[in-house]
Amino acid sequence: MAIGNVGSAGPTTGQDALLTRPNTDRGLVGWLTTVDHKRLGILYILTSLTFMGFASVEAFLIRLQLAAPGNTLLSPDVYNQMFTMHGVTMVFLAIMPLGIGFANYFVPLQIGARDLAFPRLNAFGYWVYLVGGLFLYTSFFLGGAPDVGWFAYAPLTSLSNNPGLGTDFYMIGLFVGGIGTLVTAMNLIVTVVNMRAPGMTMMRVPVFTWLILVTSFLIIFAFPPLTVALFQVIMDRSFGTLFYVPEAGAMPILWQHLFWIFGHPEVYIIILPAFGVISEIIPTFSRKPLFGYPVIILSGIFIGFMGFAVWTHHMFTTGLGPVVNTAFALTSFVIGIPTGVKVFNWLGTMWGGKILFATPMLYAVAFLVTFTLGGITGIMLAVPPFDAQAHDTYFVVAHFHFVMGGGALLAFFSALYYWFPKMTGKMVSERLGKLGFWLMVPGFYVIFFPQHFLGLMGMPRRTQTYVEGIGFEFWNQVSTAGTFIMGAGLIVFFFSFIHAFARGKPAGNDPWDGRTLEWSTTSPPPHYDFVRQPVVNDRDAHWVQKYPDSVHGERVPEAASIPYDAHGIHMPGQSWYPFMTAIAMLPMSYGLLYNNWWVLGLSLFVIVVASYLWALEGVGGKHIHVDPDHPHGHDRHEEDAA
Amino acid sequence: MRETIAPTETHGAAVLSARSTKLPDIKLMMWVFLASDCMFFGTLIGTYLVYNGRSLVGPGPLDVLDIPLTTVSTFVLLMSSFLMVLALHSLRQNDISKFRLWTFGVAFFGAIFLGFQIYEFRHFIDLGLTLQGNLFGTTFYVLTGTHGVHVAIGVLWLLSILVHSYFHPWTSKDDVYLEVAGLYWHFVDIVWIVIFTVVYLVEFV
Amino acid sequence: MHVRRRLRRGLALAALPLLAACNFGGPQSALDPQGPIAQAQKDLFMWTYYLSWPVMIAVFGVIVYSIIRFRSKGAEDDKTLPHQTHGHTTLEIAWTLIPVVLIILVAVPTVRTIFATEYTIAPAQYTDEDVVIRATGYQWWFEFDYGDGIVTSSEMHIPIGRRVIVELDSADVLHAFWVPNLAGKRDMIPNQANTVFFQADRPGVYFGQCAEFCLGAHAYMRFRVIASEEEDYQAWLASFRDAGTAERAVQADPQIERGRQLMAQKGCIGCHTIDGYAATPVGAPGFPNLTNFGLRLTVGSSILDATPENVAAWIRNPEALKPGNYMPVLWRADDPNADEEVAAITAYLLSLGRDTDAATAALGASHGDR
Numbered sequence A: 001m002a003i004g005n006v007g008s009a010g011p012t013t014g015q016d017a018l019l020t021r022p023n024t025d026r027g028l029v030g031w032l033t034t035v036d037h038k039r040l041g042i043l044y045i046l047t048s049l050t051f052m053g054f055a056s057v058e059a060f061l062i063r064l065q066l067a068a069p070g071n072t073l074l075s076p077d078v079y080n081q082m083f084t085m086h087g088v089t090m091v092f093l094a095i096m097p098l099g100i101g102f103a104n105y106f107v108p109l110q111i112g113a114r115d116l117a118f119p120r121l122n123a124f125g126y127w128v129y130l131v132g133g134l135f136l137y138t139s140f141f142l143g144g145a146p147d148v149g150w151f152a153y154a155p156l157t158s159l160s161n162n163p164g165l166g167t168d169f170y171m172i173g174l175f176v177g178g179i180g181t182l183v184t185a186m187n188l189i190v191t192v193v194n195m196r197a198p199g200m201t202m203m204r205v206p207v208f209t210w211l212i213l214v215t216s217f218l219i220i221f222a223f224p225p226l227t228v229a230l231f232q233v234i235m236d237r238s239f240g241t242l243f244y245v246p247e248a249g250a251m252p253i254l255w256q257h258l259f260w261i262f263g264h265p266e267v268y269i270i271i272l273p274a275f276g277v278i279s280e281i282i283p284t285f286s287r288k289p290l291f292g293y294p295v296i297i298l299s300g301i302f303i304g305f306m307g308f309a310v311w312t313h314h315m316f317t318t319g320l321g322p323v324v325n326t327a328f329a330l331t332s333f334v335i336g337i338p339t340g341v342k343v344f345n346w347l348g349t350m351w352g353g354k355i356l357f358a359t360p361m362l363y364a365v366a367f368l369v370t371f372t373l374g375g376i377t378g379i380m381l382a383v384p385p386f387d388a389q390a391h392d393t394y395f396v397v398a399h400f401h402f403v404m405g406g407g408a409l410l411a412f413f414s415a416l417y418y419w420f421p422k423m424t425g426k427m428v429s430e431r432l433g434k435l436g437f438w439l440m441v442p443g444f445y446v447i448f449f450p451q452h453f454l455g456l457m458g459m460p461r462r463t464q465t466y467v468e469g470i471g472f473e474f475w476n477q478v479s480t481a482g483t484f485i486m487g488a489g490l491i492v493f494f495f496s497f498i499h500a501f502a503r504g505k506p507a508g509n510d511p512w513d514g515r516t517l518e519w520s521t522t523s524p525p526p527h528y529d530f531v532r533q534p535v536v537n538d539r540d541a542h543w544v545q546k547y548p549d550s551v552h553g554e555r556v557p558e559a560a561s562i563p564y565d566a567h568g569i570h571m572p573g574q575s576w577y578p579f580m581t582a583i584a585m586l587p588m589s590y591g592l593l594y595n596n597w598w599v600l601g602l603s604l605f606v607i608v609v610a611s612y613l614w615a616l617e618g619v620g621g622k623h624i625h626v627d628p629d630h631p632h633g634h635d636r637h638e639e640d641a642a
Numbered sequence B: 001m002r003e004t005i006a007p008t009e010t011h012g013a014a015v016l017s018a019r020s021t022k023l024p025d026i027k028l029m030m031w032v033f034l035a036s037d038c039m040f041f042g043t044l045i046g047t048y049l050v051y052n053g054r055s056l057v058g059p060g061p062l063d064v065l066d067i068p069l070t071t072v073s074t075f076v077l078l079m080s081s082f083l084m085v086l087a088l089h090s091l092r093q094n095d096i097s098k099f100r101l102w103t104f105g106v107a108f109f110g111a112i113f114l115g116f117q118i119y120e121f122r123h124f125i126d127l128g129l130t131l132q133g134n135l136f137g138t139t140f141y142v143l144t145g146t147h148g149v150h151v152a153i154g155v156l157w158l159l160s161i162l163v164h165s166y167f168h169p170w171t172s173k174d175d176v177y178l179e180v181a182g183l184y185w186h187f188v189d190i191v192w193i194v195i196f197t198v199v200y201l202v203e204f205v
Numbered sequence C: 001m002h003v004r005r006r007l008r009r010g011l012a013l014a015a016l017p018l019l020a021a022c023n024f025g026g027p028q029s030a031l032d033p034q035g036p037i038a039q040a041q042k043d044l045f046m047w048t049y050y051l052s053w054p055v056m057i058a059v060f061g062v063i064v065y066s067i068i069r070f071r072s073k074g075a076e077d078d079k080t081l082p083h084q085t086h087g088h089t090t091l092e093i094a095w096t097l098i099p100v101v102l103i104i105l106v107a108v109p110t111v112r113t114i115f116a117t118e119y120t121i122a123p124a125q126y127t128d129e130d131v132v133i134r135a136t137g138y139q140w141w142f143e144f145d146y147g148d149g150i151v152t153s154s155e156m157h158i159p160i161g162r163r164v165i166v167e168l169d170s171a172d173v174l175h176a177f178w179v180p181n182l183a184g185k186r187d188m189i190p191n192q193a194n195t196v197f198f199q200a201d202r203p204g205v206y207f208g209q210c211a212e213f214c215l216g217a218h219a220y221m222r223f224r225v226i227a228s229e230e231e232d233y234q235a236w237l238a239s240f241r242d243a244g245t246a247e248r249a250v251q252a253d254p255q256i257e258r259g260r261q262l263m264a265q266k267g268c269i270g271c272h273t274i275d276g277y278a279a280t281p282v283g284a285p286g287f288p289n290l291t292n293f294g295l296r297l298t299v300g301s302s303i304l305d306a307t308p309e310n311v312a313a314w315i316r317n318p319e320a321l322k323p324g325n326y327m328p329v330l331w332r333a334d335d336p337n338a339d340e341e342v343a344a345i346t347a348y349l350l351s352l353g354r355d356t357d358a359a360t361a362a363l364g365a366s367h368g369d370r
């Protein structure tokens, strides 16, 4: 008998466990102890959208403050907290987890698997992310949020320059949250590598899943440098080490290197899942296969590699010298090639198709336009002599909102409209969806296009105000006005989903005539995902079943699925321990924050104990047998039919 | 719809054949984790190298480091990796008592290594090298300390396996659980060789 | 059809800012270069900007064409699938090569300009022609040191037509030295010797601003570069060499004399250095040097013109004008003597450096046409 399996006679309520093993998917307990990738996916998506709401309010306040020169709506202190929390939230708590949420929900469905490889670890990852986010946000009530910018350059973060707790919140919050992201990425890698349905070779894996795999590799290589850098600052602030103390000879520039070795891959961590959903949506709505599938995959991998070779383009003005600047300018330019190839392949997919302009496709097209513009300004910024002017100005702010807001965010909005029917079984009203779109996207351009001009006219970023008479007033006002349009769009956007929940029309299994396996199961998918084990004979596994003539190559599709083996479908058991382990990190963080070693030690003790119980409890679970002919739809009502 | 309780033994085998690579998930997981851990240590070693020689005050590496002593502890750690191989071999042969013996040996040698490290740290502090004293102290203790924590976790893990093997008798079917611990242990060992070279040996050439 | 009309309107809306934006000049604009470095930087930007047009036209052209041409024609049409292409090797190679060409077109001038504008100059390579100034960033103002004991704050004087090398340092956190009209920015980093160099072609006042986030009053960490003809620059320097004499010459006026004494009584002189001020100790390191303050164009690290009212307002309550800055408010809000004392100090400060001929000449030149 080994670690990781339940005792021989172990019923689902493991009796050697401290806590009774829960076996209900109802109520709070059901959600707290869930290990279902779909539920966790929904939790990720809802949580990240909530954080996005917070960050949007912060953005709104930023724009209101900048509406007029010398405005005193926000004091410099509060303003600094606003843009720091806006950036941190958008990047770490909103857009990245949104991508991970989609990955959680749809990677297993796309590869025909029952769940992720480590369902309990997956739950742990989510709860840690939530703990990290909540911890960061309590800073507003405990003496002030972080105010050092989302990349928190040393030595601004040293105790002597920044004695408040805000910086500690930043360092500890991201440190803890990073652990969750790391384990989830590892989990996703193992899942995609090991749990593909029979017949699904790597070159048949859907593009979204492929790019999630690349993203996960980026995460496991990019997060450690950040985690170490955060750890160093925590050590400096709590234990008096000297990593970033210039008086002791330290070099503040080290932080910048470590941060951007993480930070540049991070922007691809954000954009690659977005590329993934776009690569699903454009073919679906053009009713054609993705143009150049292998090229899209290879360029994705190439972007992933190159992502680690360009980080000092964020540091062109730190005086690294002409040779370094030349080298990193060239590598940055090179990234334009695989990205361009992707854009062209998407265009090639649309070309000759029969394009249906439903809401998801509108957002996808808006993504194409906005991302291309943002990519082009990216290439301009990669020109060091010009970057010397543009660095740390609103030109950069415009660039990254084009690629992250107009790029990643619009792509994820597209994905929400695309997958919402699958996740809920209900259609979103096209009228509301389109109304939101026509407010959101023009509003976006009104906010961010003028910021290019502001940057060129010399307006530095992270300035709480500006002096009159040097020409910044007009474009700032335009930009602020835009937030009202986009804000209205955002409200319609959220409303369209609430409306769909309440009175959306039934979606059916496959409302968009989809291509990948998630469309072959019911909407919403049953707890066990698939009634029969899908078998994959081609790319676009579901599409070739529906349209056998469109097969890629000569093969004739065979059986689309086989019954699960005699044991039935294995459903992992629910568990309290991932939640417990993760929640214990909250007091741990406060212990570290207030240098209260008792609280810290006690929480660490709880974490260790909970991990042991977790390991001893084992995967557990049950096997269920579903009659393929009468799957009874949703299994939620059949729990007690043992 | 019918439900049955997972019959675990057969279940494990069934799952393995359904895996795309035919490798157990946890083994892949360990490889992925170690890949990531490489970056952790890479960053710490990088920081050490960047700050090497930039301390404004002493003591420096040449003032404190004691090569012969650390060579001994390095040797002990290397030997523990050897025992790890034996432990896994014994388990696969279903020789449970040997498996327990060697597993204990690995943990024991790991503990000896930790003992050396604690001794070394205390000695260095007596010589005036502290965490807060200069950049060398800061980077040295954090780097070697992080490695020490890795070793300590490994020791705990191996002891847990040992204890577990008395309560739930292990057989050769469970070898993957020991193999994964072994992967971790070998990795920690290799990292130490790198640290030993970079921090200790290079200083004296 | 409905959608298409709306789309067209949307596109027009997006184009609007493009059209309206014809003039991006200004005293702090990167597109209004006043010297060769900034000119080269702008030229490179314009080159990439023009190159981006073909890319945009190609990409957006295909998108718009596809939207119009390949739109689904309704349920009847959807019954047949479009041709199921999976790729096209020649095409894919072609559109990999096109970006390669574009990138080469960007890369070649980029590398050239890097080595023309950012080469490293070791101190040994300084020539007599160069003007070397040491700039130090403090939270939240700039100090400029010309050697020879000539130190000022917030305003940097340079002669036109000569290479100016600025050695950059920081006293606390990161700052960045940036005068868009003259050159791109360079960071000021503790423990790291950075330099930036540039040249001004025309006399004028160019706006600078700290471009690296440095907390607190970062938004108001401004400065100006005053470029003047060589002889005016020399005259300005000379006025500093005899700043001591000048300081003593102004004390005939009783208000100024009272202001001078108040400087000590209120504690100003405990922080600020003024060359020639008779008391000891004068000044502390790390605070603006107010020598020849009467020659300044601005007060409060260049956020206000140095009119008597503004100077008085600054001295009375710097916190109100520049929240968070490190100069204390030295009068209680209800202090009945405040107005009179502030006026005296203002008169004194503004008199500094004013009476020498050389100084007046320098002042006249610096209030040039811009």
Ligand code: HEA
Residues within 6 Å of the ligand: A267, A268, A270, A271, A313, A314, A332, A333, A335, A336, A337, A339, A340, A341, A343, A371, A372, A373, A374, A375, A376, A377, A378, A379, A381, A382, A383, A387, A390, A391, A392, A396, A399, A400, A403, A404, A407, A408, C055, C059, C098, C099, C100, C102, C103
């Ligand atoms: C989703 C996130 C995302 C993405 C995808 C990108 C993509 C790129 N970014 Fe961006 N970037 C950010 C997010 C992102 N960036 C953020 C957040 C910051 C600021 C951080 C901060 O300071 O706060 C930043 C800042 C930033 C800087 C530093 C600016 C400064 O601070 O001074 C630079 C400089 O080189 C840069 C370059 C690039 C380049 C070359 C790309 C390329 O990958 C773009 C490639 C895409 C295209 C080029 C378009 C499509 C291609 C074609 C249609 C083919 C034809 C085109 C050509 C051949 C040119 N980015």
Ligand code: HEA
Residues within 6 Å of the ligand: A056, A057, A059, A060, A062, A063, A083, A084, A086, A087, A088, A090, A091, A095, A148, A149, A150, A151, A397, A401, A404, A405, A409, A447, A461, A462, A463, A464, A482, A483, A484, A485, A486, A487, A488, A490
């Ligand atoms: C995914 C990433 C992401 C996204 C989506 C956004 C979205 C937005 N950002 Fe974001 N931003 C960042 C990431 C992002 N940002 C980062 C990383 C930084 C750098 C931080 C740093 O420097 O450290 C930054 C910095 C930044 C700045 C620069 C601050 C400075 O340097 O001083 C500004 C200023 O305009 C800004 C504005 C906005 C706006 C208006 C939106 C909008 O798109 C958001 C949409 C929201 C609204 C439009 C408001 C919603 C309205 C309501 C909630 C109710 C009111 C509505 C009505 C009355 C109608 N952001």
Ligand code: CUA
Residues within 6 Å of the ligand: C137, C138, C139, C140, C174, C175, C176, C210, C211, C212, C213, C214, C215, C218, C219, C221
């Ligand atoms: Cu100094 Cu910003």
Ligand SMILES: [Cu+2]
Residues within 6 Å of the ligand: A263, A264, A267, A310, A311, A313, A314
């Ligand atoms: Cu980057």
